[in-house]
Amino acid sequence: MYKNLVAALAAACCFLSPVFSPALAQTAKPAASSDPLKVAFVYVAPLTDTGWVHQHDQGRRAMEISLGSKVKTTYVENVAEGADAERVIRDLAQQGNKLIFTPSFGYMEPTLKVAKDFPDVKFESITGYKTAPNVATANARYYEGRYLAGIAAGRMTKTHVAGYVAGFPIPEVLQGINAFTLGMRSVDRQARVKVVWLDVWFDPSKERDAAMTLFNQDVDVIAFHTGSSAVMAAAQERGKLAIGYHSDMRKVGPDAQLVAVTHEWGGYYTQRARAVIDGSWKSGDVWGGVEEGMVHVGDFGSKVPKAVQDEVLARQRDIASGKLVPFRAVADVRDNEGNVVIAKGTSLSDAQILQMKWLVEGVQGRATH
Known part of the structure; x- marks a missing residue:
């Protein structure tokens, strides 16, 4: 394809x-x-x-x-x-x-x-x-920013459970979910990510409902790959944390925004x-990506300690320099069905990333409907 x-x-x-x-x-x-x-x-x-x-x-x-x-x-x-x-x-x-x-x-x-x-x-x-x-x-x-957001989420979660509201299970979205989970689990090995698919890019009502459902399932930090700010608004309402996506959403969630992945x-x-x-x-x-200035992570919320901010920004510099590669395996990386998808000491090629059809270990959900 x-x-x-x-x-x-x-x-x-x-x-x-x-x-x-x-x-x-x-x-x-x-x-x-x-x-x-x-x-x-x-x-x-x-x-x-x-x-x-x-x-x-x-x-x-x-x-x-x-x-x-x-x-x-x-x-x-x-x-x-x-x-x-x-x-x-x-x-x-x-x-x-x-x-x-x-x-x-x-x-x-x-x-x-x-x-x-x-x-x-x-x-x-x-x-x-x-x-x-x-x-x-x-x-x-986008997955580079998602990995960095996962680090922030892993440092800030108290329940070890994150949510992810997503439009469609196309490779671009799967890349983001997997990178977010890998980033989160790099600092919190107990972390789990629960995914809800919407089959639509922009529907504020559906986005909000999905977020509320996840918040009722021990989720205390949430990410999304949809077109509105409804998930951020829901997090603000429920007193939870959310990852701003596409743009800075502190205007919508002044207390909720953990960090923003900006394009x-x-x-x-x-x-x-x-x-x-x-x-x-x-x-x-x-x-x-990050190196070319097309993806940027920042705009931290007021609840994020400076130590967490510094860590995320340091890892962002590592991605820009090539020192950190989100889909490089220090140990075998498995999908959520137990198959090795990135062998220890190897990295995914661009071709493999672009054809991604799996969800990594730690994600509760399916890569297809």
Whole structure:
């Protein structure tokens, strides 16, 4: 499933840097300098003050600040994956947008379909894995942030039980659950993680209900891979701790937020727009993480001791330097069915991470429905 992405990642990872690499370049005719580049974004959920969509919109705004009058941006929010997405993407291309970002896994196929009909338009499939001559893909190593959040959770839990509210059991989500659990168990060997699947990315009511159910099962710290801040709000209401995801959520959970795993898209979006403007854009795959500045952990809550903060930040520096690799095994790592999934002294390859279909020991739940 991920064959195309994996093949390109090896090359892409070689040229990633804190300032996104100009290696994604080819000779092409630059746009007229007097005309701003029209750039469009398609959002899978409503634009709110926090969350997945919020972070991508922050990236759009950062691009505007960096490039000024050279770009003119627009966005369409709350677009369902599937037929609705194809209609919206096609409409944006027809409106003269020359660069279109589609940040949701379910937008991948609609993006590819529209791209065939608009070869002069550049498309960026964020979290997708299929490329085309005018379609690039990009994603972040969210699991690196999840591992660090797990360390914080392991230090702060009193019940040794964490919860995890998740949308769909795709590899990206499984990576996060496993990394979080490994991070937590690296400092608390008794730790367990209970997972609830929602089959939806954005449904505040379902997200809240799942969190409340977990809080009734000895969970005192909770993480989530969904699009709203409902889980954080539930933690605030119940006096529990939660991991902010996508963005800092202390505004929603001033007492609840333990730490936030934040995604930073401004650098990538700015670089890709600049590449279209100067004619250097080309298709490719990027998978960046802590080292490249695409994933950042911080924004600790008021209840987190400085010693815990310092430990998490130190481990973040270790990930950035390559000293710490979340899916490297000091001892055999087993899945929650008893099978060895990472042998002692070895690390998972990018290909193995991208095709992850298992849940690690310590997780109560299934990798499929």
